[in-house]
Amino acid sequence: MATATYTGTEKPNYLNWKTSVASWLLTYDHKRIAILYLVSISVFFLLGGLAAALIRMELATPQGDLLTSDVYNKMFTTHGVIMIFLFLIPSIPAVFGNFLLPLMIGARDVAFPRLNLLSWYFFMAGAACVLIALFRGGIDTGWTFYTPYSSSFAKGEVSLAIVGIFLAGFASIFTGINFLVTIHKMRAPGMTWFRLPLFVWAMYATSLIQVLGTPVVAITLLLVAVERTFRIGIFDPNLGGDPILYQHLFWFYSHPAVYIMILPAMGVISEVISAFSKRRVFGYHFVAFSSLAIAIIGFLVWGHHMFSTGQSMYAGIVFSFLTWIVAIPSAIKTFNWMATIWKGRVHWDTPMLYALGFMGLFVIGGLTGLHLAAMATNVHLTDTYFIVAHFHYVMVGGAIMGYLAALHFWWPKMTGRMYPEGWGKLAAMLVFVGFNLTFFPQFILGYMGMPRRYHSYPEEWAVLNVLSTAGSSVLGLGYLLPVIYLTWSLKYGKVVTERNPWGARGLEWELVDPVPDPHNFERTPIVTRPAYDYNHPEEPTAFIPKPRPVVVGGKDG
Amino acid sequence: MWNFPLVPPTASKEGADISLLYWTITLLAVVFGSIVLFGVIYLAVRYRADNNAVDRSNATDSDLRVELAWTLIPLALALIMFGWATKLYADIYAPREGYYEVFVIGKQWMWHCQHPNGARENNVLTLPAGRLVKVSLISQDVIHAFSIPAFRIKRDAVPGRYNAMYFTPTKPGEYHLFCTEYCGTKHSEMIGKVVVLPEEEFQKWLDQNAPGATAAATPTTAGAAGARLTLAQQGEQVFKALGCNACHLNPNSAVKVPDLTKTWGSEIPLEGGGTVKGDEAYIRESILNPGAKIHAGYQNLMPPYQGQVSEEQLVQLIAYIKSLAGAGNGGS
Numbered sequence: 004m005a006t007a008t009y010t011g012t013e014k015p016n017y018l019n020w021k022t023s024v025a026s027w028l029l030t031y032d033h034k035r036i037a038i039l040y041l042v043s044i045s046v047f048f049l050l051g052g053l054a055a056a057l058i059r060m061e062l063a064t065p066q067g068d069l070l071t072s073d074v075y076n077k078m079f080t081t082h083g084v085i086m087i088f089l090f091l092i093p094s095i096p097a098v099f100g101n102f103l104l105p106l107m108i109g110a111r112d113v114a115f116p117r118l119n120l121l122s123w124y125f126f127m128a129g130a131a132c133v134l135i136a137l138f139r140g141g142i143d144t145g146w147t148f149y150t151p152y153s154s155s156f157a158k159g160e161v162s163l164a165i166v167g168i169f170l171a172g173f174a175s176i177f178t179g180i181n182f183l184v185t186i187h188k189m190r191a192p193g194m195t196w197f198r199l200p201l202f203v204w205a206m207y208a209t210s211l212i213q214v215l216g217t218p219v220v221a222i223t224l225l226l227v228a229v230e231r232t233f234r235i236g237i238f239d240p241n242l243g244g245d246p247i248l249y250q251h252l253f254w255f256y257s258h259p260a261v262y263i264m265i266l267p268a269m270g271v272i273s274e275v276i277s278a279f280s281k282r283r284v285f286g287y288h289f290v291a292f293s294s295l296a297i298a299i300i301g302f303l304v305w306g307h308h309m310f311s312t313g314q315s316m317y318a319g320i321v322f323s324f325l326t327w328i329v330a331i332p333s334a335i336k337t338f339n340w341m342a343t344i345w346k347g348r349v350h351w352d353t354p355m356l357y358a359l360g361f362m363g364l365f366v367i368g369g370l371t372g373l374h375l376a377a378m379a380t381n382v383h384l385t386d387t388y389f390i391v392a393h394f395h396y397v398m399v400g401g402a403i404m405g406y407l408a409a410l411h412f413w414w415p416k417m418t419g420r421m422y423p424e425g426w427g428k429l430a431a432m433l434v435f436v437g438f439n440l441t442f443f444p445q446f447i448l449g450y451m452g453m454p455r456r457y458h459s460y461p462e463e464w465a466v467l468n469v470l471s472t473a474g475s476s477v478l479g480l481g482y483l484l485p486v487i488y489l490t491w492s493l494k495y496g497k498v499v500t501e502r503n504p505w506g507a508r509g510l511e512w513e514l515v516d517p518v519p520d521p522h523n524f525e526r527t528p529i530v531t532r533p534a535y536d537y538n539h540p541e542e543p544t545a546f547i548p549k550p551r552p553v554v555v556g557g558k559d560g
Numbered sequence: 561m562w563n564f565p566l567v568p569p570t571a572s573k574e575g576a577d578i579s580l581l582y583w584t585i586t587l588l589a590v591v592f593g594s595i596v597l598f599g600v601i602y603l604a605v606r607y608r609a610d611n612n613a614v615d616r617s618n619a620t621d622s623d624l625r626v627e628l629a630w631t632l633i634p635l636a637l638a639l640i641m642f643g644w645a646t647k648l649y650a651d652i653y654a655p656r657e658g659y660y661e662v663f664v665i666g667k668q669w670m671w672h673c674q675h676p677n678g679a680r681e682n683n684v685l686t687l688p689a690g691r692l693v694k695v696s697l698i699s700q701d702v703i704h705a706f707s708i709p710a711f712r713i714k715r716d717a718v719p720g721r722y723n724a725m726y727f728t729p730t731k732p733g734e735y736h737l738f739c740t741e742y743c744g745t746k747h748s749e750m751i752g753k754v755v756v757l758p759e760e761e762f763q764k765w766l767d768q769n770a771p772g773a774t775a776a777a778t779p780t781t782a783g784a785a786g787a788r789l790t791l792a793q794q795g796e797q798v799f800k801a802l803g804c805n806a807c808h809l810n811p812n813s814a815v816k817v818p819d820l821t822k823t824w825g826s827e828i829p830l831e832g833g834g835t836v837k838g839d840e841a842y843i844r845e846s847i848l849n850p851g852a853k854i855h856a857g858y859q860n861l862m863p864p865y866q867g868q869v870s871e872e873q874l875v876q877l878i879a880y881i882k883s884l885a886g887a888g889n890g891g892s
């Protein structure tokens with residue numbers, strides 16, 4: 004990939020020590036599995052983005068003229084299903100979690116390397132089912148698969164798509180189990196819980212959700228397929244089922260799933276802001292525990308998706324209350340990041356631009372969540388473009404900005420090459436500006452009542468929609484640039500010869516080769532310092548112990 | 561010609577209250593958002609790496625007092641806003657009395673509205689200004705949602721169960737009506753308008769659109785076309801057409817049946833213990849699936865009517881049974 008094929012003379016790295024196709028497809032190396040995931044989800048991201056482009060082009064005019072209603076409905080379903088299940092859910096955990104977790108805690112691999120590889124195969128099998136369903140005529144249920152529409156009315160390969168999501172869900176569960184066990188059992192000596200980088204804390208919280216939540220949605224969707232295929236009444240009232248039950252089960256996972264997307268990004272932001280401010284993350288314990296608080300409370304707020312369904316008023320009040328509460332840990336994180344920048348030495352490199360952009364967009368996404376926590380305003384705004392704008396600010400403005408920050412920050416470690424800084428900064432600016440142009444007008448449209456998933460709309464909303472479509476082309480360019488220059492840098496980027504080009508703290512920078520060794524560390528490191536110890540640049544965070552001399556025969560001196 | 565609104569019209573009492581809450585939360589969001597956005601830019605510029613002119617001494621990395629401050633202040637504000645929003649929601653959506661009731665049935669892809677006097681509309685809902693309105697919603701296929709942005713209210717139309725929403729239109733005019741729950745191919749064409757008329761004009765409209773005036777009727781009431789039938793009277797016709805009167809409300813009936821004049825609004829004791837309120841949901845269920853909840857002391861002898869009665873007819877039957885209890889049709 005980045006460096007030349009291993010010839011036997013220089014030190015081998017994880018990329019060049021074996022190069023056959025089989026050595027990639029059958030690898031147990033967490034770093035190579037991360038790369039497999041990176042390549043696959045990048046393809047899915049482009050497919051999902053293509054569907055988004057078609058949606059925005061259709062909405063450039065009030066009339067439904069570019070696509071038929073059917074094709075339009077299939078496009079937003081395609082966009083949602085691919086982006087959620089095949090890109091956002093695996094994005095940071097499966098790529099950067101896999102690549103970094105063992106390096107950050109001083110382990111040679113994850114706890115179950117075979118399960119890790121199996122996870123990628125489950126993911127790809129799931130993705131294949133979804134893509135076959137989409138290319139064999141597509142599905143028009145929306146990514147939410149609401150019953151009884153999905154189970155009794157929708158045409159197309161809904162069941163196949165559901166089987167695909169079921170399989171991809173198990174890939175996510177495997178990753179979660181792997182990380183939980185790895186973090187519990189494989190930390191290097193001296194790597195105590197409160198010396199863990201905050202990215203690891205975030206991955207821990209994420210894994211909890213993956214393991215506890217994903218089985219529920221997997222089974223729920225399977226029940227939809229069962230009702231569709233065998234006409235056994237579960238959700239369809241005509242068969243004796245309850246359509247609202249589906250929504251409870253679906254959101255029991257799918258709300259926490261938002262945190263599967265955003266928590267890892269928050270972990271990345273803690274790393275990046277610290278590294279580019281050259282300061283220890285302010286309020287380490289608060290940031291760490293706020294991740295757990297989000298994961299736990301996040302499991303108890305699903306009913307706020309259902310205020311307008313006619314669910315019990317008292318249930319609604321509890322869900323609303325907990326939704327207000329879950330905003331607090333996010334606020335704590337944001338303020339602590341600001342305090343990290345305070346009195347730091349801020350380097351405005353590309354990863355930091357993305358991290359600052361994350362804070363701007365995530366804050367808007369989070370604060371507009373308050374309008375939705377409040378029951379009285381929620382009911383007016385739910386299922387309008389306000390919701391669309393809100394969750395894109397969180398899941399695109401938040402999660403994808405975090406993903407891009409991570410991609411640029413750890414790119415030299417993953418590939419041994421540096422990306423072109425000027426292009427990186429330009430892309431970061433385009434993404435930020437394009438994103439706001441695309442999605443901010445949608446808040447206004449939503450408050451005026453424009454429903455989501457509409458193929459056509461009243462004339463008076465045309466101006467804001469044109470603005471949104473124009474913004475989406477800037478955003479599209481912003482996403483396309485990294486695809487081009489990062490690919491370019493694999494061959495032409497500056498070769499990174501030092502371990503720590505950013506001068507960051509952390510085992511992956513201080514102890515791991517420019518391109519990591521296939522086995523990460525020569526020997527298990529011993530950790531002696533807390534994370535982010537920027538105040539003591541002379542003290543390494545950890546060291547590799549010297550091998551004890553082996554004395555054969557005589558007495559050990 | 562340059563029609564470019566940035567806020568929706570506000571045409572209901574509830575809408576005005578919800579708008580106030582909306583803009584208050586927006587104000588809070590703008591204040592906190594500005595603190596973070598401008599704070600981050602200020603800090604990142606001021607403490608840029610090559611700026612050595614700033615004081616970086618005593619740069620602590622933890623402080624319990626500030627942590628508590630930025631935890632407790634947002635928490636307190638969140639609790640206050642939660643209280644306000646919840647109270648407002650409960651005031652609007654909890655059952656209210658003294659309303660004008662309209663039944664709305666959603667189906668792929670249209671809205672069908674039935675007024676108590678028998679007037680019917682499709683994709684248009686005509687309402688009086690200044691009176692509390694209750695919309696009772698149900699769907700006959702998939703889930704739809706009945707959304708009137710100018711009133712800031714919305715409710716899902718769910719198959720198999722009645723949902724209710726209440727509002728008081730204040731300003732006469734025409735407003736958007738949308739389906740906001742994705743319901744299939746023509747979801748974006750399941751739209752219409754709400755027409756709010758001043759009280760006298762509304763009464764005039766009701767008179768002109770009573771069934772006798774338009775001769776609109778369901779197949780079962782077709783014979784009665786020309787007659788002026790209220791929703792409850794239409795229900796009585798359905799009641800007879802389906803043969804319900806063979807047993808119910810029949811003094812000569814050979815079988816023992818619950819007294820329908822005492823069904824609406826009462827607490828009905830159930831076989832096997834417990835009670836159920838005699839409301840729309842109970843009546844609907846007892847017609848479609850009589851065995852589900854059996855009145856204590858009676859045997860279930862009634863055949864299920866699942867699949868034989870349309871949602872329109874169910875609404876008419878409910879109005880009829882309601883009228884038997886002397887409750888009339890809504891507050892009109």
